[in-house]
Amino acid sequence: MWIAELPSFIYFYLGALLLPLLRGWGRNLVLLAIPLVSGFFLWQLPEGEHWQVTLLGFELTPFYTDRLSVLFGYVFHIAAFIAIVYALHVRDLLQQVASLMYAGSALGAVFSGDLISLFVFWEMLAVTSVFLVFARRTERAYRSGMRYLMIQVMSGLLLLVGVILYVQASGSLRFDFIGLEHVGTAGLASWLIFIAIGIKCAFPFLHTWLTDAYPESTPTGTIFLSAFTTKVAVYALARGYPGTELLIYIGAVMTCFPIFYAVIENDLRRVLAYSLINQVGFMVVGIGIGTALAVNGAVAHAFNDVIFKGLLFMSMGAVLHMTGKINGSELGGLYKSMPKTTILCIVGAASISAFPLFSGFVSKSMVMTAALNNGYNVIWLMLLFASAGVFHHAGIKIPYFAFFAHDSGIRTSEPPTNMLIAMTIAAVLCVAIGVYPEMVYSLLPHDVDYTPYDTTHVLAQLQLLFFSALAFVWLNQRGLYPPELPSVNLDVEWFYRRLLPRLFEFIMGLFWSLNEVLRQTIKRFLSALGNHIHTHSGPQGILAKTWPTGRVVFWVAMILAAFLILSLY
Incomplete structure (x- = not known):
């Protein structure tokens, strides 16, 4: 057909x-x-x-x-x-x-x-x-x-x-x-x-x-x-551009720099936006390495990220829809009135943090293994740091400050049924892919024999998550973890949202200042010129008797016209 x-x-x-x-x-x-x-x-x-x-x-x-x-x-x-x-x-x-x-x-x-x-x-x-x-x-x-x-x-x-x-x-x-x-x-x-x-x-x-x-x-x-x-x-x-080495270093930077902004960000959907850049960085590194395992890992992680990042955005969208608030400083305690949304959000957090038996684990480990196998040891360390960082800002911060932390006193209800159904579908896929990775592996562009659930991978990831969680608890208890403050944080956009407008205002102010100085200077010059002409060509001037009256009137009129134009301008 x-x-x-x-x-x-x-x-x-x-x-x-x-x-x-x-x-x-x-x-x-x-x-x-x-x-x-x-x-x-x-x-x-x-x-x-x-x-x-x-x-x-x-x-x-x-x-x-x-x-x-x-x-x-x-x-x-x-x-x-x-x-x-x-x-x-x-x-x-x-x-x-x-x-x-x-x-x-x-x-x-x-x-x-x-x-x-x-x-x-x-x-x-x-x-x-x-x-x-x-x-x-x-x-x-x-x-x-x-x-x-x-x-x-x-x-x-x-x-x-x-x-x-x-x-x-x-x-x-x-x-x-x-x-x-x-x-x-x-x-x-x-x-x-x-x-x-x-x-x-x-x-x-x-x-x-x-x-x-x-x-x-x-x-x-x-x-x-x-x-x-x-x-x-x-x-x-x-x-x-598979196998383009420059992508490895670009991707590695992408995995790391958003962590610092996400940790201090108050808007929880903006935290997830930074987290999205972090996850895309893993994909870019895999494409840059270019081997069959690395490219498979990159596209598999893209597949999984669409689902678990969508689940996290859906849970925060549900919070915004029901409360009208999305800043971490204004939320907390919502697990009491939104328990289903809380559980579904935790599933998304576990997936993006690459917990074993969740979808992120079976794709992110492919990229990291490919980096190690191809001698990119420093890149592997950066990816390891990024994995711990994403657990902090997306795996812990999002559910903790939205649903737990302090009790904000907000009492609402679960979002509409269609929202819960959509989040449930995504959560089931996150778990299903994590338990049965062949569901995605069979679709990948290259045939590669890779087993994510070996002892080394599982123990290394569990240790990373455990110590990362321990660091969060310790920092939070000591008051060292950046608090949720009602503020707006700008990064590179500061250049065109703050610097360029202020630079434009400065240049325009300087222009108008110079314009005023120039106008006043010309007015003073014309005034002095008029006085000078009047002194020499006026009724008492030495040239009064030698210049025709019509010519004198003409030049005086021209000077007065120029003076009037500048004054009106």
């Missing part, structure tokens, strides 16, 4: 166009059916090129499947379904349409077999996702969304220029391995594409759009945002 070979994004785009015509349960049924139907047809498809289009003499392949793209396709369908279930109580058409278009754009990007199709969906990701930030309908959300959109569009422009140069140099549009080894025009093109992907991947110094916009989105919109943009970028790196 031809309908079975439609690109996955078509189902989502058509569904988004259909939604405004529906109401109530009819709309909800269509929302739920779209990822199920699209996922079923994807499961039936063989690998290969399914659609080809000729445009301006170029062969485009907007629907190409192999083991790498299909794995991301599966997890994107799962994420879309869970997020839709989570948002069923929402009656905001803007969010519903934007969510479907956004998920469809992510699927279009990972199934793009050529660079032009990739660019189109790359830009669609930016345009559709920003409405999930705007949908919060606050001044902060609008400002954050505009900053987010500008940075995302910049990524698209860099990608477009890189694609044009790459096609000119190589003569090929196919989206396959690119690498950074080229020279000349192809070298410039490969670097531009690399930086464009790096922006969406939240490389260090290019990451602020994520920590700025995600916490300002709606409680349901953040679930979609956490699933797609960075994972599309991880897919693009795995497709175009």
Whole structure:
């Protein structure tokens, strides 16, 4: 059947166009059916090129499947379904349409077999996702969304220029391995594409759009945002730049620097945004190492991160939805009135912390083992430090300050049933993948014989978690752990949110000051010139009898006109 070979994004785009015509349960049924139907047809498809289009003499392949793209396709369908279930109580058409278009754009990007199709969906990701930030309908959300959109569009422009140069140099549009080894025009093109992907991947110094916009989105919109943009970028790196050693060091920095900000951050959704960068760092390291085990670990961790990070964002979204608060300094004691949400959050925390029998353990250990096997001992130590750090800020801080810590006195109820169902689905997957990793391992792009549950791995990870927990308890008891303070922390974004506006104000103030000084100087000069002319050419002046009266009147009039213009200005 031809309908079975439609690109996955078509189902989502058509569904988004259909939604405004529906109401109530009819709309909800269509929302739920779209990822199920699209996922079923994807499961039936063989690998290969399914659609080809000729445009301006170029062969485009907007629907190409192999083991790498299909794995991301599966997890994107799962994420879309869970997020839709989570948002069923929402009656905001803007969010519903934007969510479907956004998920469809992510699927279009990972199934793009050529660079032009990739660019189109790359830009669609930016345009559709920003409405999930705007949908919060606050001044902060609008400002954050505009900053987010500008940075995302910049990524698209860099990608477009890189694609044009790459096609000119190589003569090929196919989206396959690119690498950074080229020279000349192809070298410039490969670097531009690399930086464009790096922006969406939240490389260090290019990451602020994520920590700025995600916490300002709606409680349901953040679930979609956490699933797609960075994972599309991880897919693009795995497709175009596997084995690029620079990625190892970039990824290692990504795993470490967010820890320091997450520990002091008060907004718990912003803590999770920093944690998202930390987890993407593990994926980037794996892609940079480039071996079969490392790439498998990277994409497996991307698969798992979509689910357990989504679960953590869902639990915090539930807290925000029910209490209207998300700062750790304002929460605490919610386990009394939200016990189910508390348990589900702890499952997500255990998964991201890589506890044995949870999904994070069976993927993160692959990347760390690959680093050790390939002689990157310092990188392995950085990943070890990052693993302990993520347990502190996401594994302990999130559930502790939201549901335990001090009793804030807030008494509420569990979130709507659809929210609990979505969180339960994600929690079950976290445990199921951890207990039976073959569920994901069988989908990985490379065939590798790897057993996560050997004595060394299990004991090393348990020791790491135990001593990390002990450090948290000790620091907290001694009052040394950074307290939850009602404050806003800026990192690199300080340059364009604080420094640049102040620098602009200083330059403009200096300009107007100089302008005033210049005007006063010219006025004084003209006044002195007028006095001088009057002295020599006035009625009593020595030149009065030798200059025609008309000429004197003319020059006096010119001086007065200039003086008047400057005064009015």
